[in-house]
Amino acid sequence: MKLVYFAWVRERVGKAEETVDLPAGIVTVADLIDWLRGRGEEYAYAFETTGIVRAAIDRVHAKPDAPIAGAAEIAFFPPMTGG
Template structure:
């Protein structure tokens, strides 16, 4: 699956996108965040507990409990504000 990182998430991770194959047992957005957090210090920094990060699975906003089964793309970005 393709992982996309936007704004400060991209800055902390150090690249805008990557291809990844999460291991068995990574079934939800929250599981994916936990797996990413364990991949290295830059991911731990970007996905620190309490960090305000939103996700989209195949271009649809997704809650942490949303399934990533069959997803082609998961994007991570900070909350957006308007005005």
């Protein structure tokens, strides 16, 4: 699965994107974020505050409980403001 990181999430993780093989049991966006936190200090820092980072599954905004099965790409980004 392709993971894409934007803005300060990218800066904290240290890369713009990566391809990962997810272990069994990772079924929702929240599960994925929990797994990412355990991948190292940079991921723990990027996802340190639950509920701040937003996700999109195949370019469609998704909530933490959204299933990720069959997704080609999941993107993570900070909250956005308009203006």
